[in-house]
Amino acid sequence: MDMLNEHNSVAKAFRMARDWCSANENHPCELRLLAQRANLRQYSNPNVSEIAALVSNDFGVSSEPRDIVVSTTNGFLQRISELHPLYMVLQYPLLFPYGESGYHEGIPYFSNIGRRKTKRNCLTMREFYCYRIHYRPNEGTTLLRGGRLYQQYLVDSYTAVEEQRLRYVRTHQPELRVELYDNVCDAVTRGDTNAKALGQRIVLPATFTGSPRYMVQNFQDSMALCRKFGNPDLFITFKANPKWSEVGHMLSFIPGQKSHDRAEYVARVFKLKLNDMMHEIMKNDIFGKALAGFYTIEFQKRGLPHAHILIWLDEMARCKTPADIDDIISAEIPLEANDPKGYKAVTDYMIHRPCGPDAREASCMNMGKCMKHFPKPFYQETTIDEDGYAVYQRRNTKNTVVKFKIPLDNRFVVPYNRKVDEVKNYLDCRYLSPCEAVWRLFALDIHYCKPSVVKLTFHLPEQHTITLRDSEDLPALLHRPRIKDTMFTQWFELNKREKEARAFKYSEIPAEYVWVNKDKYWKKRRRRKNTVGRIVYCHPAAGPRYYLRMFLNVVKGPRSYKELKTVKGRVCESFKEACYAYGLLNDDREWSEAIAEAKSWATGPQLR
Structure with a gap:
């Protein structure tokens, strides 16, 4: 004091x-x-x-x-x-005993010229807090030695950054509206010139990381990969381990600290190892040739950051037999004499803690049963059940390990793979609340998708959406350059301009062409890229738009809306009629296709 x-x-x-x-x-x-x-x-x-x-x-x-x-x-x-x-x-006088000033909106960059030149001249709040939580040997470490108070500081820093971003969206919300192009034309015809009377407010956008729209977009991207490559072949869970040697080395800079004192170390090392593992899978083909990969990062109450990874393999690399599965996945304790490193890794990190009749108070227990269904039954060999899921080999080898004074055998082994950065990458660990905060402060990705997925928009004639500000003059808005050009209408122009483009469906165009948003046109790729196109979802209740989307899944190379509705030389009155003429609606195929598409992403209640 x-x-x-x-x-x-x-x-x-x-x-x-x-x-x-x-x-x-x-x-x-x-x-x-x-x-x-x-x-x-x-x-x-x-x-x-x-x-x-x-x-x-x-x-x-x-x-x-x-x-x-x-x-x-x-x-x-x-x-x-x-x-x-x-x-x-x-908020934290003990962490800043000399009353040092914190972030404000006028902190300039030290050097913002040459290659380091940016559009901004001042630091953002996120950049400021990222700078503060890095260790530097020539600076004081009062903040970094804060322990639990430092953890609270990390969380508070992240919430401050998030609040600033939300405030920006909220304060700029009254300025932006979205409306259909033809509605703006009708308003001008009526004599309306004020944009305030049109459209609806733009809400939290899909570009806001973590927003509901952001999560749905990424989910739909993963489902686009499923439609392109089929069901994924591998599901991998990659967890952080605070006992990694790299984390211990960084903790040694300030003696006496533990991993939970420096959540940023765990997050950074985890991200580096995750990148390395994805490189091994996608580039070095440790499981065989990989066609696509997708992961999402999660932070749960009882664990460190972990990634759920989906991998699509080439036909030749897929696991088609139980023997193929045994080559990459094991659910047994290795013999210590044959594999001492593997034995130590599995017994340290891949054994489910005692539960069931021997430990009814375990955290995994619910109504007298383990929520993870441990202990598993013994199985003499790996089999594939009627639903296509693997039932791993768990032989009664009498090989056990003692945990909490209880001997545990193969029934308690969590399935693992020895190829992926060793089994020590996995650890069921206690909750560290600042981990997500530092992950987001470092602006690390919470989603990964390869190949990339391009969202393809579509619309009925003159029904594309435009963004307008409250202060805009509507007649001047309609004379804005390229106001009528959209990704969809420029697909028609591409088919007029290049004959070879007519051989592809709309969803196949991104693999051959790239959309230049600034100039509003499709540009030929220098080399073909394994990019997946995803036509945005449309509910069956949308009527004409739904039938247009259905037709886009089968038609190739139209050069206009009229040609799009032409089937066998006859121009149909509507897209629904065109779907009938093409044979898409002659029976229950319409609803069968809708359910088949929805089953890959919708939940049970949504399907019902």
């Missing part, structure tokens, strides 16, 4: 405010810290002991939303904005 009183100007200011309020109980007062920083020297350490009192009814709706107000009238302390330079200093 003496150190804070001597060196921390913020702590002294609040102590002075407390003393003044105690001495003047009959005078309601509020201490206000202004968030604006027009002149940095204006906010340097005060030279005199001074308190400014403001009348309480001066605060209202018109007040700056980023101010902090310390009130004695209601007994509560209002929280300071995360954009205030003193936010973290006030």
